Amino acid sequence: MKKLIMLAVATVMALNVAQAADDEKKKAPAKKGRGGIQAMIKQLDLTADQKKALATYNKENKEKGAAARKLKGKDRRAAMKKITEDRNAKLKEILTEEQAKKLKELQAKAQADRKGKKKKSEDK
DSSP: OHHHHHHHHHHHHHHHHHHHHHHHHHHSOOOOOTTHHHHHHGGGOOOHHHHHHHHHHHHHHHHHHHHHHHSOHHHHHHHHHHHHHHHHHHHHHHSOHHHHHHHHHHHHHHHHHHHHHHHHHHHO
């Protein structure tokens, strides 16, 4: 009888451990390379003045981005393209040549990664 109870307790404990491991996997954020331009900018070692200028720009244009995301189809695409062009122009003013070069490299790498992932998903 004692062996049967011990077996039952051991089984329940093993199931709890397995369930906890599954829960941890579900809670871990999916690493999908999200973050876009903001994640790349963090890698540029901006000065305090650059950070302040960029924060001011982002704050001023937050509503434009929100409004553009509410649009559909071609209108949305055009609005987002305009926002991206404006942001890139502002970044050109803010960043040093070295930082701008590093940002272009990061963007090219991200684009290549996206194309590689897209190709893999098409192959499946």
